[in-house]
Amino acid sequence: MVKCLAETCKVIVQKVGEVKEVTLAKHVKATAKSLFGGRKTGSKNMQLFYSRFEVGGETYLHSHKVESGHFILAGKLQLITDMGEWIVEANTTIFIPPKIQHKFKNIGDTEAYMLSIFSPPEPMYETE
Numbered sequence: 654m655v656k657c658l659a660e661t662c663k664v665i666v667q668k669v670g671e672v673k674e675v676t677l678a679k680h681v682k683a684t685a686k687s688l689f690g691g692r693k694t695g696s697k698n699m700q701l702f703y704s705r706f707e708v709g710g711e712t713y714l715h716s717h718k719v720e721s722g723h724f725i726l727a728g729k730l731q732l733i734t735d736m737g738e739w740i741v742e743a744n745t746t747i748f749i750p751p752k753i754q755h756k757f758k759n760i761g762d763t764e765a766y767m768l769s770i771f772s773p774p775e776p777m778y779e780t781e
Contacts, residue, residue, distance in 0.1 A: 679715075680713065682708075683710040684705050685704045688702065689701050699770055699771065699774065700770065701769070702770075703767075707764055708764065710758070714754050715755070717751060718751055718775070719771050720748070721769055721770065722748050725742060725743055725744065725745045725747075728742070729759070730758060730760065
């Protein structure tokens with residue numbers, strides 16, 4: 654049996670619908686939920702976000718100091734980066750290295766949903 658050594662050592666089970674949704678600064682018709690990571694759970698190595706984009710919703714062009722991975726759950730997004738542009742749909746994964754400028758825009762006719770993981774947690778996305 655593994656022994657937890659950290660004070661914050663706990664298993665977290667939650668329904669996405671019960672997590673507070675926030676609008677991040679400069680995002681248009683796009684919201685996010687911090688599912689775990691950072692101060693919320695004490696995770697030092699990763700942070701998981703659930704994002705919702707209304708039709709036409711988008712993030713602003715930005716970069717992160719950390720690696721990010723993304724999984725498109727539903728919808729059709731345009732990904733614009735320093736390295737090119739892609740149309741990404743459900744069941745597509747994306748890896749973005751640190752410091753790469755990027756933005757997501759919902760170009761579909763329905764809402765789009767995405768999971769994002771940051772490693773280590775991204776301080777700019779602490780929501781609690």
